[in-house]
Amino acid sequence: MANIELMDELYEIIVSRKKDDPKKSYVAKLFRKGRGHIAKKFGEEAVETVIEAVRDEKRLATEESADTLFHLLVLWADMGIKPSDVMDELEKRKGISGIEEKKSRKD
Numbered sequence: 024m025a026n027i028e029l030m031d032e033l034y035e036i037i038v039s040r041k042k043d044d045p046k047k048s049y050v051a052k053l054f055r056k057g058r059g060h061i062a063k064k065f066g067e068e069a070v071e072t073v074i075e076a077v078r079d080e081k082r083l084a085t086e087e088s089a090d091t092l093f094h095l096l097v098l099w100a101d102m103g104i105k106p107s108d109v110m111d112e113l114e115k116r117k118g119i120s121g122i123e124e125k126k127s128r129k130d
Contacts, residue, residue: 030096030106037100050097058101065094 036050043051053061068091075084099106119127 027106027110030092033093034096034100034106037096041100053094053097054101058098061094061098061101065091065098068094 040048040050041054045052045055053064068087072084072087072091075087096106099109
């Protein structure tokens with residue numbers, strides 16, 4: 024399975040669990056707690072990824088990266104952002120210098 028297909032599949036599973044019982048579904052529990060909690064959880068996982076990277080713990084950084092991506096997908100689902108929206112944005116930036124891309128953003 025191509026990686027983007029896996030991301031799309033996980034996203035759809037996350038969306039489908041929005042209305043599940045929070046006592047039985049971690050995803051539903053996250054949605055019930057709201058976007059602030061979801062964003063905080065994403066941030067926590069991102070920091071844990073950074074910590075393991077700095078410690079040069081490849082396996083742990085890989086595991087934390089998976090947690091980070093999962094929670095990012097939950098955040099996107101809460102905001103109505105599809106993985107394809109992000110991929111489209113990346114496609115637009117392909118071949119553009121990061122410095123030039125940042126200059127082109129509107130504040």
